[in-house]
Amino acid sequence: MDGSPKRELAEKIAGEVVLSDDPGATLRKWRTDFEVAQTDLASQLDVSASVVSDYESGRRQSPGIGMVRRFVEALLAIDEASGGSHIRQYARVISAGFESDIVQDLREYSATIPISRFYDAIEATEVAEGRATTIAGHTVINSIEAITRLSSEEFYRLYGQSTNRALVFTEVTRGESPLVALRVATPTPNAVVLHGISEEDLWEHAPKLAGVDGFSLAVTEIGLNEMLENLRQLP
Known part of the structure; x- marks a missing residue:
């Protein structure tokens, strides 16, 4: 994944999901923070919206590393396609040294x-x-x-x-x-x-x-x- 700020953001999102006691809730938090609908994320991932919903609600087993990576890449790709405003916002915060x-x-x-x-x-x-x-x-x-x-x-x-x-x-x-x-x-x-x-x-x-x-x-x-x-x- 090119671009240092973008990579730092991707690593932050992935790390939070992997280390979370409730990975589904953390996935949902980042999706809503990026203002991405479940249907849009599902389309980018080439899965049904119910799969995204099941992960976020905990009905489906916690996502593995591969799924987390796909989730992060899809989220960032959707934001980039619409201008990248959320990536820039979080990159500024991260580069300033804040959570x-x-x-x-x-x-x-x-x-x-x-x-x-x-x-x-x-x-x-x-x-x-x-x-x-x-x-x-x-x-x-x-x-x-x-x-x-x-x-x-x-x-x-x-x-x-x-x-x-x-x-x-x-x-x-x-x-x-x-x-x-x-x-x-x-x-x-x-x-x-x-x-x-x-x-x-x-x-x-x-x-x-x-x-x-x-x-x-x-x-x-x-x-x-x-x-x-x-x-x-x-x-």
């Missing part, structure tokens, strides 16, 4: 864009204005996994190539944890988005903390998959 369950997307843009355009793309509402008006990239982070598993040095690497970016935290309840974590991670990003909550749900001290550190703060309730898809359309 995909911590960092769900990491991108640098070809040109800076207004923060307002970024917010429009993810249906976000700004609750505190920042000093900067543009960003040059974004990182989407599972807040619980990041805070519990990353060191301060690793947390800083979430900025990618520059702090001129937006950090989007998912799995947020009120916003205390990510905003407190940002207080010790200097410098701060240009924008922070708390995903999955409304302005009414927001921690009451959040806008003030954002104001002290000078970054724009916003909230959004858009679905995660829709948000990630919209972010793929940015330059």
Whole structure:
């Protein structure tokens, strides 16, 4: 399999399936992460959709190495045929040294864009204005996994190539944890988005903390998959 990032991703998927206590569930997770229908995967594998369903549900004996390899190659081939957006997304995360369950997307843009355009793309509402008006990239982070598993040095690497970016935290309840974590991670990003909550749900001290550190703060309730898809359309 050519291409180092693609190979690393293939090895990651295969390794997770082989080592999983529930290989079928892991197969299903990766298929749905790549937004591939069972019928499309079955067609690529030249098997019936019921075979894919049986593997994912555990009704069929756990797949052997050969089947896992075919599954991974089929999944990547389908994504490549439709533009390779998921391969690029995971390759960026892997090359930055993160697990995909911590960092769900990491991108640098070809040109800076207004923060307002970024917010429009993810249906976000700004609750505190920042000093900067543009960003040059974004990182989407599972807040619980990041805070519990990353060191301060690793947390800083979430900025990618520059702090001129937006950090989007998912799995947020009120916003205390990510905003407190940002207080010790200097410098701060240009924008922070708390995903999955409304302005009414927001921690009451959040806008003030954002104001002290000078970054724009916003909230959004858009679905995660829709948000990630919209972010793929940015330059």
